[in-house]
Amino acid sequence: MASPKSSTIPNQEPNFHDFFPAMAGKLGGEGLIEELCKGFELLMDKDKGVITFESLRRNASSVLGLGDLTDEDVRCMINEGDFDRDGALNQMEFCVLMFRLSPELMEASRCIVTEAIEDEFSDYTQRQ
Numbered sequence: 001m002a003s004p005k006s007s008t009i010p011n012q013e014p015n016f017h018d019f020f021p022a023m024a025g026k027l028g029g030e031g032l033i034e035e036l037c038k039g040f041e042l043l044m045d046k047d048k049g050v051i052t053f054e055s056l057r058r059n060a061s062s063v064l065g066l067g068d069l070t071d072e073d074v075r076c077m078i079n080e081g082d083f084d085r086d087g088a089l090n091q092m093e094f095c096v097l098m099f100r101l102s103p104e105l106m107e108a109s110r111c112i113v114t115e116a117i118e119d120e121f122s123d124y125t126q127r128q
Helices: 020-043 053-062 071-081 091-100 103-127
Strands: 002-005 015-018
Touching: 020 053, 020 091, 053 071, 071 091
Parallel strands: none
Antiparallel strands: 002 015
């Protein structure tokens, strides 16, 4: 997850430090997914079982410490991960979004997938 670093330069976009790779290394794959699911539960609408505009708006300040988000900011956050376009984030959409927001983790995942494909291809050509 990204955490804002303080910036003393006016009108400069905040810098973010990506803690996801460190969390992944420390917790392992299953542990990271478990923590993401806990985060999802903190943000979701308890009755609907998804993160809605209203639940994210309500929890942005208390859970995320982002009290100054505009309605447009919240809409953009929902839209960024809402693959099925139902106006909310289910648990899978939330987890995928969190991975997508971590460039370093995405690059590491890309390398792992590439290596697995190359290994599989190599094994296949050796059997031929």
